[in-house]
Amino acid sequence: xxxxxxxxxxxxxxxxxxxxxxxxxxxxxxxxxxxxxxxxxxxxxxxxxxxxxxxxxxxxxxxxxxxxxxxxxxxxxxxxxxxxxxxxxxxxxxxxxxxxxxxxxxxxxxxxxxxxxxxxxxxxxxxxxxxxxxxxxxxxxxxxxxxxxxxxxxxxxxxxxxxxxxxxxxxxxxxxxxxxxxxxxxxxxxxxxxxxxxxxxxxxxxxxxxxxxxxxxxxxxxxxxxxxxxxxxxxxxxxxxxxxxxxxxxxxxxxxxxxxxxxxxxxxxxxxxxxxxxxxxxxxxxxxxxxxxxxxxxxxxxxxxxxxxxxxxxxxxxxxxxxxxxxxxxxxxxxxxxxxxxxxxxxxxxxxxxxxxxxxxxxxxxxxxxxxxxxxxxxxxxxxxxxxxxxxxxxxxxxxxxxxxxxxxxxxxxxxxxxxxxxxxxxxxxxxxxxxxxxxxxxxxxxxxxxxxxxxxxxxxxxxxxxxxxxxxxxxxxxxxxxxxxxxxxxxxxxxxxxxxxxxxxxxxxxxxxxxxxxxxxxxxxxxxxxxxxxxxxxxxxxxxxxxxxxxxxxxxxxxxxxxx
Amino acid sequence: xxxxxxxxxxxxxxxxxxxxxxxxxxxxxxxxxxxxxxxxxxxxxxxxxxxxxxxxxxx
Numbered sequence: 272x273x274x275x276x277x278x279x280x281x282x283x284x285x286x287x288x289x290x291x292x293x294x295x296x297x298x299x300x301x302x303x304x305x306x307x308x309x310x311x312x313x314x315x316x317x318x319x320x321x322x323x324x325x326x327x328x329x330x331x332x333x334x335x336x337x338x339x340x341x342x343x344x345x346x347x348x349x350x351x352x353x354x355x356x357x358x359x360x361x362x363x364x365x366x367x368x369x370x371x372x373x374x375x376x377x378x379x380x381x382x383x384x385x386x387x388x389x390x391x392x393x394x395x396x397x398x399x400x401x402x403x404x405x406x407x408x409x410x411x412x413x414x415x416x417x418x419x420x421x422x423x424x425x426x427x428x429x430x431x432x433x434x435x436x437x438x439x440x441x442x443x444x445x446x447x448x449x450x451x452x453x454x455x456x457x458x459x460x461x462x463x464x465x466x467x468x469x470x471x472x473x474x475x476x477x478x479x480x481x482x483x484x485x486x487x488x489x490x491x492x493x494x495x496x497x498x499x500x501x502x503x504x505x506x507x508x509x510x511x512x513x514x515x516x517x518x519x520x521x522x523x524x525x526x527x528x529x530x531x532x533x534x535x536x537x538x539x540x541x542x543x544x545x546x547x548x549x550x551x552x553x554x555x556x557x558x559x560x561x562x563x564x565x566x567x568x569x570x571x572x573x574x575x576x577x578x579x580x581x582x583x584x585x586x587x588x589x590x591x592x593x594x595x596x597x598x599x600x601x602x603x604x605x606x607x608x609x610x611x612x613x614x615x616x617x618x619x620x621x622x623x624x625x626x627x628x629x630x631x632x633x634x635x636x637x638x639x640x641x642x643x644x645x646x647x648x649x650x651x652x653x654x655x656x657x658x659x660x661x662x663x664x665x666x667x668x669x670x671x672x673x674x675x676x677x678x679x680x681x682x683x684x685x686x687x688x689x690x691x692x693x694x695x696x697x698x699x700x701x702x703x704x705x706x707x708x709x710x711x712x713x714x715x716x717x718x719x720x721x722x723x724x725x726x727x728x729x730x731x732x733x734x735x736x737x738x739x740x741x742x743x744x745x746x747x748x749x750x751x752x753x754x755x756x757x758x759x760x761x762x763x764x765x766x767x768x769x770x771x772x773x774x775x776x777x778x779x780x781x782x783x784x785x786x787x788x789x790x791x792x793x794x795x796x797x798x799x800x801x802x803x804x805x806x807x808x809x810x811x812x813x814x815x816x817x818x819x820x821x822x823x824x825x826x827x828x829x830x831x832x833x834x835x836x
Numbered sequence: 837x838x839x840x841x842x843x844x845x846x847x848x849x850x851x852x853x854x855x856x857x858x859x860x861x862x863x864x865x866x867x868x869x870x871x872x873x874x875x876x877x878x879x880x881x882x883x884x885x886x887x888x889x890x891x892x893x894x895x
Contacts, residue, residue, distance in 0.1 A: 342855035349864050375852070379845045389847050 273623040274331055276318055277616025278381060279338040279400070279608050281374050283466050285314040286609035286684070288616040288636075289321035293625035295408070295616070297321040298636040298684040300609050303809035309466060310806075313377070314612075315384055320638055329385045336619035338611040339397035341377055343424035345370050347446065395618050397423025397611065398579070399438065401603075404614030405578035406433030407621070409601040410630040413574070415566035419559065420579035420607070421451030428562065428579075432570050436627055441569055448500045450558055451580050453491060456506055456515040457551045461544050462528030465515065472548045473586055474718045477765040478536050479549030486523050487554050497565025499558050534715055556587045563595035574599040578614070582606030582745070583686065585769050589747045592737035604634060604743030605685030613684075634743060635691050637682035637809060644811040645828035652815065657832040662778070665827055666785030669697055669795060673824040674707065676800055678814040679778055680829075682807070687744045688799035689771060690723060690779030692808045694823060696760070696796045697786070698722050703796060704760040711821050713803040719763040723797040725783050726772040732758060732794060733770055741772040757792045771797060 277288040280301070288298035297320070302308055304316035322329060348370055352363045373380065382389040395403075401418040416431035416438065427449035430442040446452075454472070455465045463471050489502050507517035521527055528544050535541050563575060575597040582588065583606045592600045603610050617628060649656045659665060668675060674696045682692050694711065696703045708716050721744055724732060729741070729748075736748035747767040750758055761768050773780040787793025800808040802821055808814045811828060818826040818833065826833040856862055 340855075342852050345852075345868075346856065346859060346861055346864070349867060350861075353864075353867075376844050376848055379848050382845075389845055 272331070273333045273620060273625050274325070274327055275616050275619035275623060275625075276321065276332050276335045276385075277338065277400075277612040277614065277619065278314060278318065278335060279610075279612040279615065280313045281311055281377060282608055283311050284309045284607055284609040285311050285317070286605075286612040287314045287318040287321050288612040288684075289325055289327075290616040290620040290625065290628065291325055291327070293620060293628055295613065295628050295631075295636070297324045298605075298613055298616075299638070299682075299809075300684065300806070302806035303637065303682060303813075306806060306813070308804060308806045313380060313384065318385060324638065329387050332385075332387055332391065333623050334619045335381055335385060335387050335392045336615040337378055337381065337392070337394040338400040338608070338615040340394050340424050341375050343396070345375055347425040351446065393619065395615055396426075398426045398429040398443070399440070400611040400614035400618065401578040401606075402429065402431045402433070402438050402576075402614065403618045404605075404610050405576035405582075405601065405603040406431070406438060407617045407627055408603055408613065408631040409433075409574070409576050411574040411576065411599065411601065413572055414576050414599075414601075415563075415570040415572040415574070415597070416576040416578075417559075417562055417566055418579040419450055419562070419577070419581040421455060422446045422449055427451065430562070430566050430569060432572070433576065436621055442565075444498055447503060447506065450499070450555060452506065452515060453501060454551065454555060454581070454584075456520070457547065459515055460520060460524065460527045461548055462530045462532065464530070469580075469583070471715060471718060473552060473584055474715075474763070475545050475548040476552035476586070477549070477719075477763050477767070478717060479542070479545030479547070481550040481553040482546050483524065483550040484553075487550050489523060490520075491554060491558065493554075493558055493561055497561040497563075499561070534717060536717060552584075552586060555581070555584065556590045559587050559591055560594055563591055563597065567596050573597065574601070576601045576603070578603040578606045578610060580607040585745050585747050586767075588740060588745055589737065589767075592740065592746060600737055600739065602740055602743070602745045603631070604687065604745050606745070607686065610685060632742075634683045634685055634687070634689055635681040636684040637691075639681045640678045640811045640814065640828050642829035642831045645814075645826075645831050645833065648811060648815050649831075649833045652819070653836060655834045655836055657834070659827065659830045659832050661830075662781035662785045664832070665695075665782045666789055668825065668832075669695060669782075669786050670789040672697060672703075674703070674711065676808075676814060676818050676821075676823040676826040678800065678808060678811065678826070678828045682809050685743075687771075688797065688801075688807055689742075689744060690773065690777075690797060692800040692814075694796075694798045694800050695782075697790065698758045698761045698792065698794045698796045699756070701759045707796075707798060711823060712798065712801075717764075719769070720761050720796050720798050721769040721771055722758060722761040722794045723771040723773050723779065723783060725775050725780060725787065725793040727775065728787065728793045729770065729772050732792075733768070736770060738772070741770050742774075744769055744771040746770070754792075757790075758794060761794070761796050 299317040301314035428444040734749035740746035
């Protein structure tokens with residue numbers, strides 16, 4: 272038997288993934304256990320949970336593979352700090368201390384904390400791990416692979432050729448020229464939290480016009496060969512680690528928006544922010560299209576794979592699917608650093624002689640919930656428990672207009688809730704969106720919600736979309752005009768929705784099907800089961816904590832319904 | 837599984853030096869040693885209590 276544990280950690284959203292004899296058996300983020308959103312700390316709880324699911328002990332592991340090279344990372348910190356001296360002086364000690372107080376000895380720490388001999392703890396390269404997660408979990412035998420994120424060791428963007436069991440690096444762009452850092456710096460300028468608010472910028476973009484093209488030409492230059500370079504005067508990420516941009520950016524685009532200020536998109540100031548977000552989104556899409564065209568030219572492949580944090584931009588993915596010229600397209604749905612644990616595990620497994628894993632079909636790779644546990648907790652809390660006989664009971668509640676906290680089976684890996692840890696509601700009326708945004712999730716009123724639709728019924732409601740991406744909610748589709756009245760709570764201001772297709776023979780699909788039989792629309796609003804600033808629910812206890820702290824109408828755990836008395 | 841605090845192993849030190857040698861970056865090692873002392877001081881004085889977002893993103 273061969274068992275390989277992949278680990279990503281120490282920067283943001285740490286995760287563990289386990290491959291046993293060539294099969295991906297589990298993958299979980301540490302945040303689901305620590306309850307700290309995007310927890311970067313070493314994912315020991317996630318690793319233990321992966322092993323327990325597979326009924327393995329750490330001593331059974333053939334190897335543990337860390338997702339990046341800590342020595343190259345340190346080298347980049349040192350060389351970049353020297354290059355930018357003396358501007359880097361203020362951040363340098365802290366950056367170096369951050370490296371030396373844990374990151375450099377991460378392999379030792381993994382060995383020691385997991386109880387695995389040090390010689391079984393290895394590392395790969397950051398973008399190689401991303402590329403492996405995308406290509407080896409795709410259905411393609413040959414594909415171009417793009418990895419695009421903020422920065423790995425020093426690479427920010429890379430082009431690979433995937434063939435069978437091999438990945439070949441072809442081209443790369445190095446720090447500080449980075450699409451991820453461009454997007455993150457502008458995220459900070461828009462007043463959102465870096466590494467968390469990028470989704471909000473994408474949603475906000477739909478409210479704006481791309482009227483800052485001239486200004487953005489100073490921020491980023493797109494070359495005809497697909498490469499790009501940032502106007503470094505405007506970015507200050509190695510001397511200003513708070514926002515990542517210099518005063519010149521505010522001179523160019525205006526003062527940054529204050530974090531936490533209430534939004535008023537009828538005001539001139541907030542419309543300006545929306546226009547900057549829209550221009551940023553447009554420029555990002557053009558940069559990605561340039562990279563994709565280069566990838567096509569260089570590899571001649573029919574298929575494209577994408578991973579790295581930028582791959583979470585569903586709007587850009589939809590444009591890549593339409594315009595990149597590739598016949599087929601796969602985005603590894605946990606495209607950020609958490610997903611690199613998948614790639615690290617797969618690379619290690621392939622080195623052990625394992626077969627290449629099967630194409631990714633589901634993301635429910637976490638721990639399961641148990642309705643017995645739910646009954647016990649509900650009883651102890653004095654809550655009202657009612658058994659459910661099947662999906663029709665859940666559909667009946669949704670059809671009545673209830674908003675349900677829903678936990679079923681194993682929790683999902685990655686940033687999207689796909690029907691295992693979700694808040695569910697009907698996709699109409701618009702008041703549902705208002706209640707969810709303002710009362711339950713307490714988030715910005717402009718942010719859209721996603722629809723989950725039966726796969727076979729999707730063409731009735733949505734314009735053509737990238738079908739391979741839709742099961743994982745990493746693309747958007749136009750909502751057909753005639754369907755909008757019945758889908759108003761999930762239709763964004765630009766007429767699109769981040770669509771999720773669901774097979775009818777799955778537990779979630781059965782519920783959507785039952786909703787369709789009652790309402791004529793086999794679509795439900797599906798948003799993640801978490802409160803503001805919290806990670807998505809993992810355990811039954813987390814589900815109860817959410818339910819008690821928020822005003823969802825009821826909690827469903829597998830086959831039991833729980834209500835407050 | 838154990839929960840003891842790790843220190844740099846001989847293997848890591850060897851790999852680290854090997855990496856810098858392979859990359860022809862030996863000139864950085866004296867700098868690394870000096871700054872290691874500064875880093876230890878920062879850690880001991882709790883100077884890492886506040887780590888800003890781009891420190892995670894970049895370093």
